[in-house]
Structures are given as structure tokens and as C-alpha cells.
Amino acid sequence: MFGKKIPAFVIGGTDSAQRLAFLASFCMMKQPLRVCFHKETTVAEPSVPVCRIDEALTLPQAALLISQWLRAGSFDSVWVDWSDRRPLRNLIEIMQDPALRGLCGLRSIVWCATGQDDAQRLIDGNARVDSIAQCDLVAVGDVDRRTIARLRRRLLPFQPNLEVIAHDNRREIASVLAGKSRLEAIRFSLAIVVCIFILVLLGRFQYSLPDSISVFLGTYLQALPFLMLGILLSSAIQVFIPGDLLQRVFPKNLLGGMVFGVLGGFILPICDCASIPVFRSLVRKGVPLPAAVTFMISAPIINPVVLLSTYYAFGGSARIMLVRMGFGILCSVLIGLLFAREKKSVFRAGAEAACACRHTHTHPCDPAERHAHAGDGPADQCEPGVAPAAAAVAAPRTARAGAECDLPHDHATSSARGRRVRSRMTDLIAHFREEFFEVAKYLLIGIGVSTVLQMVLGKRLQSMQMDSLLIGMLAMMALAFLLSLCSSSDAVVGKNMGASLPMGAVMAFLVFGPMMDIKNLILMSASFTRSFMVRLFLATFLINFLTVYLFFTLGLGVLLA
Amino acid sequence: MKRTVNASRVAEGIVALLLALCLLWLLVTRVYLNYVTPRTLPYLYFAVVALLSISAFNLIRMFEVAHIHRYTQVLALLIPLALLTASITEKGLWSAPLIPAADAAYEGSALANEPYTMQTPAYAGRILHGYDADGQTITVAQEETYFWLTEIYNNPAPFLNYTIHTMGQVMKDPKYFSADCFSPTRKLMTCCVADLYTIGFKCQYADAQSLAEDAWVSVTGRLQMVDLEEYQELRLVVDQIEPCAAPTDPYVYSF
Structure with missing residues (x-):
């Protein structure tokens, strides 16, 4: 009788009537068992047997009860009616309990949303994202196609394989219920096959495969620690800087913001790989976009490590170092200013509302700012069954016990302080891990593309005759873009390659490379809109080209002689 | 209640641990100099610590339940690990001594x-x-x-x-x-x-x-x-x- 596992389907959502309606529509099985975890306010289909789970039961007791029902009857499916008052992981734990594991297998989790308001709650991020991250399907009813498209864009970052389908599209919903698609796995595997194919192709056309792999690994080992450093800084900003502090202390006027951006770039010894995650965190924390762009563009070029390496590479020439720094500051400020009137969000859908670990961080003492964790995020601060808004209402606001806390607990207790530190550190690692995996694949793709272009085009570009300033600058900027070198050591490369080139071409290489290269552009695509990236690329290219070209055609290049 | 192992977390933890150990071996034997300059040394040690943290985080939370498993993200570590292994084998560097002799x-x-x-x-x-x-x-x-x-x-x-x-x-x-x-x-x-x-x-x-x-x-x-x-x-x-x-x-x- 139990040779084959009974398929279990979980129907979640805020409204029990919606869940029941979904069950009535899609339960095609002849002998379903409905499992209900809450007191019903809607009259259900009387012909379907219901296993009611009392809220007082523990998870193993609930699993045991369901298993007893399944053993007693001859059911062909289990339909779990799950309200969002309890975290979905409790249900998954029940389904994975030994009492049930051999009996039934969790097939699909569906989230029901009906009407514009319900859909809007999901779009605004007011629903439990931890639940959504575990769903296979969001079935939406009574909304227009545009809302469905917005919903899809909003939710996909939380669960890349999630299907968002209109309630009336019965065929597609039925196919999702029958078995999950593995789109992400297919896409990623396809990318690997393409990479291997390109590497093999390179090997067949005079480019040695081991050499290509060495170049790939060299760039990877060079970039990985700096990317991790940037992500750590970014995670620290998300976890340790409370709420809107950055927004409050950051200068409100444009000029002050730019100065802060440049100063940040000068102080932090981070290269281009690291500046992108930090930029993302700054914008998420409400730092004005022009200042954040100025920081991101200037940091890899004006920090002390880069300046020192430029000084050494050019035989102790302070002038070249200062001119490079001057161009870095000038270009980054001009590029930042271009984004001063930006009103639209620069983030890809879903990338701005939640941080990488899929929960919003604020000061833990503030009851209005409770965490809403994803399944993979840290779970130990979650309070099952308490919705964010409910928690805010439930916690009585008393007189301030501590300097910055509204909750009635003892701040002086060292164990409480220790718990808080531990919790923050756990948050930091969780954040770091999520953000790392979010961008790591883009780093691999970026380095892969850069390696291929370097092997195919790099040598040809280097051997080109480039006597004219214009052609030399364009070729060196193209080379800087393709090579994706670390800004902390590109000065020596620029100097060696530029021995027979006009100084303007070398300067264009030194200024443009750290600001924009193919690896970083692909890294940015993890979080930012295509429109923002295109505008940033064009602005960086044009401003770099024009400032360096004007400098040298106006004869100011003699300063470097 | 007997706990179920979250396979994707375990896979991620193990691959992160293997990559960390591989990087550590590269650093200890100085084989990393085949790929990057000595200046990268402290940063690579930082990467090892970061990878070990990811690994420990995953393995500590290996019993955290999940319905959706993100196995594919393991590839972000598995690909470099596989390429590193292949490259070291191709260069014949596995026999590098743990304490390299000075020239x-x-x-x-x-x-x-x-x-x-x-x-x-x-x-x-x-x-x-x-x-x-x-x-x-x-x-x-x-x-x-x-x-x-x-x-x-x-x-x-x-x-x-x-x-x-x-x-x-x-x-x-x-x-x-x-x-x-x-x-x-x-x-x-x-x-x-x-x-x-x-x-x-x-x-x-x-x-x-x-x-x-x-x-x-x-x-x-x-x-x-x-x-x-x-x-x-x-x-x-x-x-x-x-x-x-x-x-x-x-x-x-x-x-």
C-alpha cells in the first residue's frame, strides 16, 4: 500500500478562503486528505476528510498524527492548508519527520495571492519572504498581467526557480504541481558547457588550454580575496550600521556628498572588485547615488596602495602619480554628477528591498524592525508565528531602558550583550555567505569572458602600432577593459606596454581600467539595472576619454615630461 | 525528533572546505606563486578564513530544513576548485614540498x-x-x-x-x-x-x-x-x- 510515497502539496497564503478555493480548483486526486493547522473560519468541502492539527501539538506529534491518518485510510494525496502565521520551515520539519518521511513526500509548495492588495503586499515586501523563498509556485488571481510581471521580477531574486502564474492558467499550474522545473540548474549547466566549449575551442586554435586555465586561475586568485573583502565590508555596513544612520549623517548637499565619496575612496584601500559590493550597500543604506557612484569610481584609483604602486612603476615619478590621482578624482566627480538627477531605482527588481541574506537589518532592539528571514538566512532570531507588524504592536513601548532601545529588557546584562554580539556575528557570516554566492557566479563569468578575450584579442592589441594619441587611447582603453587587471598592480603593466606609446594612451589605460572593466561590469549585473550599467559605462568611457584627450592635446602633457 | 540533513548545505560546506584547504596548500607550498604575486599572500589567507567561515556556517546549520535546495550555487566554488586541481596536476605541482627550499x-x-x-x-x-x-x-x-x-x-x-x-x-x-x-x-x-x-x-x-x-x-x-x-x-x-x-x-x- 505504501510502496510509493503519497505526494504532499502545501497551499499557503494569508487568506484561508483563497487557499480552500485553490484546493477545490486543483485537487484532481480521487482520495485526498486535507491537513489543516488552524481554526477554520471558512466552510470547507465536506467530502474531503480533514486531519486537524491542534496548535498545542509539537512538531513530532503533528507528524505522528498525520501518519496515523495516512495509515488508517487509503489516500492518494495530502493537501496541507498552511496559514502564514507560522514559518514554513516548521511544516518542512514535520514533513521530514521520520514518522512521515517514508509515507509521503513533499512535492510542491504553492503560495496563493488573490486581488491587487494581496499582490501588492508581496511586491512591497510586506509578506514573509522566508516562506516565498521555499515556494515552487505563486498562484495569483484577479490581477492584471502587468502586476504578475512585476510580482515575478520582485520575487525571482528570492527563489530563482519560482513560477508566478495566473490562477486561471490551470494547465501551467497543474504542470508545476506535477513536478518542479529546474530552470536555474539548466541555465547554469549551459553556461559551464559554453565555458568548456570555448576553452576547448581556444585550445584548437593555437591558444593553449592549460595557459588559458592558468590565466583564468591567476585572475580568479587575484580577484577572489578582494571581492570577499568588499563583501565583508558591505555585510558589515548592512549588519552593524543601524537603520538610516548613514542617510542621516551623510551630507545632504551634492557637493558635500561628493567630497565624502572622494574621501571614502581615498581612505579605504580597496580595489575595483571590492568597491562594487560596498557601493551596493551604501545605496541600500540611503547614501545619495551621486556620492556613492563617486566613491565606487574613485576608490580603485585614488587609494594609497594604487598611488604607491603607480609611483614605483614609473620610476618614482610623483607627477604621474598625482596626475593619475587628479584624473581619478575629476572623472569620478563628473560621472557622479551625471547621476545627480536620477530618480529611478538603479537596482534590479528585488535587489534593493532586501539585503543579500533576504532580511532587512536594523537595530535589533527596535520592535518595528524585526527580521524576516529566508530559509537560508539566519533563523535563530526569528519568532515563529509573529508577523512583523504584530510584533510592533505587541511590544509595549516603555520608557527608554537604554540609550537606544525601546524594549523593556535589561541592557546591562552581560549575557544579553554576549547573545547580541553572537547574533550580530552570525548575521554577518550569513550575510557574507549569501552575498558571496550571489556575486561569485558573476565573478566566474566575468573572468571567463575576460580570459577568452585576452587570449584572442589581447596580444593583437598589444602588438598594434599606435603612434597617434587618438588611436593609442582607444586601443589602451579597450585593452584595460578586456584585461580586467587589478588596479593595485596595473601601473607596471601600463608602463611596460606603453613604452612605445604616447603618454596620453598610457594615462587613459591607467584611469579607465580601474573604473570600468568587463569583469566588474558583469559583477554589477548581479544587482543593477541594465539601463544604469549602460549609462555608467558610457559616462565613464566618454568622460575619461574627453578629459585625458583634452589634457594632452592642450599640451598639458609636458607636465609629465 | 530525528533530524534530517540539509543536503545542499552539506554540499556547500564541503566544497567550501575543500577549496579553503586547496588554497591553504597553495600558500604553504608557495605553489600560489605560479598564479599570483607574493603580495597577494595575506589576502589569500583572508580568503581561506572566509571560506572556512562559510564552510563552518553551513556545516553547523546542516540540519536546517529546506524544501528548495540551491545546489547550483555550489558550482561557484566547485568550478575554481576543479580548475585548480586540473591545473596543478597539469603542471605536476602536487609533489611540491611543504617547506620549499631556498634557491x-x-x-x-x-x-x-x-x-x-x-x-x-x-x-x-x-x-x-x-x-x-x-x-x-x-x-x-x-x-x-x-x-x-x-x-x-x-x-x-x-x-x-x-x-x-x-x-x-x-x-x-x-x-x-x-x-x-x-x-x-x-x-x-x-x-x-x-x-x-x-x-x-x-x-x-x-x-x-x-x-x-x-x-x-x-x-x-x-x-x-x-x-x-x-x-x-x-x-x-x-x-x-x-x-x-x-x-x-x-x-x-x-x-
């Missing part, structure tokens, strides 16, 4: 001599080894190849007629060298293996054509300014040349 050229003679203070502005004050003012001899230690070349070519006058001991891989590309010249070259790495530059003294040796391209040789010669038809060129006029073993560190660096 003989540096240990044997260079340290014994008096230190030399660089005069080239960018590196002014930097101490180089292998300098013997009385004997007018310079023994170029491998890790100082770039600096000695910079110092000598920047201001050759004080070093003319000095006897120089150096080593490198024979390069006699007719595009750059006449039939009686070659260069014992080293590959200079400035950023990573993606940017390598060939550097070395230009040597004058009547029997240069008899040398095998890419062979490792140890060269002793006198530094001289040779008169050519239209200009003078700094060359190392070879007194002695003999084959030698490839060095432990494949590249030289500019810092």
Missing part, C-alpha cells in the same frame, strides 16, 4: 656579501644583496632580478666592468637579438599570471646559437658598454655559461 644562488653567495642600497628614485633606499664592491662582483638573487636590472639599466656607469652572475631561460629571438647575442630571461609577474613580461640582461656570446631556446642557464659575464654602428649598448659579455636547474619560484616580481 641556491641566493643562499650560497648573495647573503654572504655586503648589502647594496638602491639609488633609483622609485626604489631609493631598498637593500639589495649579492654586491661585492671590492671584488666588483654582483650575484643576482632571483627575487632581486627586477631590482638589479632596474638599478643597473637606470644608471649603468658605476657598474661597468663588474662581473655579474645571473641565471635564466635562454631567449634568442632573432627579432630582438643578433646571432651573437641572447638573454637569460626571467618572467616578471606584476599582477597575476595574466600579465607576464620577459626581462633579462642582453648577453654577448659568440656561440649563442648553440644554446637551446628556453634552456635554464647560469651566466657569468662582465658588464660593458659595447660600441655598435650608431649607438652604444649595455651588454653582459659572457665569460662562463653552464646549464642549471629550473628555480623553485617560476617568476620574479617587481616589489
